[in-house]
Amino acid sequence: MPEKYKASVAICTYNRLSLLKLCIESIAALKTPPDLFEVLIIDNNSTDGTEEFCKTVSQHYPNHQWRYIKEINQGIAFARTRGAKEATGDIVAYIDDDCLAEANWLDEITSFYDSNAEAMSTGGRIIPKYLVPVADWFGKYFWGLVGSYDLGKSVFQMKSVRYPSGANMHFRKAAFEKYGYFDGNLGRSGKSLMAGEEKAMYLKLIHANEKVFYLPHVIVHHHVEGNKFDKEYVKRHSMGIGGSERLMNKGSFLKLSLKFLEYFAKLGYAIAYGFTYLLQGKPDKMWMLIKFRWWVIEGFLNPEKTKR
CATH class of the missing domain: 3.90.550.10 (Spore Coat Polysaccharide Biosynthesis Protein SpsA; Chain A)
Incomplete structure (x- = not known):
């Protein structure tokens, strides 16, 4: 050996x-x-x-x-x-x-x-x-x-x-x-x-x-x-993504600001793209995509909630 x-x-x-x-x-x-x-x-x-x-x-x-x-x-x-x-x-x-x-x-x-x-x-x-x-x-x-x-x-x-x-x-x-x-x-x-x-x-x-x-x-x-x-699991997972990014970029106002803008841009895209799901008769896909992007932002704004 x-x-x-x-x-x-x-x-x-x-x-x-x-x-x-x-x-x-x-x-x-x-x-x-x-x-x-x-x-x-x-x-x-x-x-x-x-x-x-x-x-x-x-x-x-x-x-x-x-x-x-x-x-x-x-x-x-x-x-x-x-x-x-x-x-x-x-x-x-x-x-x-x-x-x-x-x-x-x-x-x-x-x-x-x-x-x-x-x-x-x-x-x-x-x-x-x-x-x-x-x-x-x-x-x-x-x-x-x-x-x-x-x-x-x-x-x-x-x-x-x-x-x-x-x-x-x-x-x-x-x-x-x-x-x-x-x-x-x-x-x-x-x-x-x-x-x-x-x-x-x-x-x-x-x-x-x-x-x-x-x-x-x-x-x-x-x-x-x-x-x-499970939708509650997806919520916690999504918030964990946002919370982690907040912690990784702490100490840099510029990085935090850019990440915040990036997340809101992705939320806007999710809303726009979500309508294609709605037109396809798939409203659940639309709402989960929008919720996912919002939960990421929620975790980014309050990372302590993601640790619970």
Whole structure:
């Protein structure tokens, strides 16, 4: 067993034992030889039997190196930071606990880094795997709600406003050593649906002119549970987006003003575009699109409400 692995797969989890088991199965089924990587399961205070199960994983998959880690600071940013600190691999590959990795997932990641020494981080495609029928009001403007992430079939360098999604993102370990870790003031924590911890991390890399790439052949499938279509959940999710942007831009009146204007412009567009849904006889789509944009503004104006 090597002292240092080529890659560390980090699974951050919180009270999703049934889906975590499926995620672990997909990692155990990777084509990558198990002696080349370790798997870190970072438990963020789960109360559903996750700890007990994780301590038996090595019995089910004895050829792999599993490490169970308990992160007591609540929040996805703290869990992801703990994964980066604990990792011994040259590459830290994150996958969410409700995702399934395709068999060539890690091979595609490591081969890209081997061939591209300048790459500091990468992100892949995320395909929704619906566990329930989609809601009637659901449309393209809600792809983020179900974790869908698809920027096409070509590899390209990501700049400016584009950055990978947290459910399928990968870094050189050196990125954290050079630029620090995820901001604990951002991201989901318990029932809070704040976001932005991965965006803030990527902005540090991009502003430092580090190279971040989109890899379309690095694919995970994201389980979409029924609560994602609950309107109260959508409201909290939307407000979390706005609240996170407020926190990321605090201290800069100019940035806050520009973001505020951007959100109101998007609300205006949503109202105008919503009428096309109305003309198609789809009023639910119109109202949810408008509400989504308004809830984002509401969260931006009052970020403390998003933490409840």
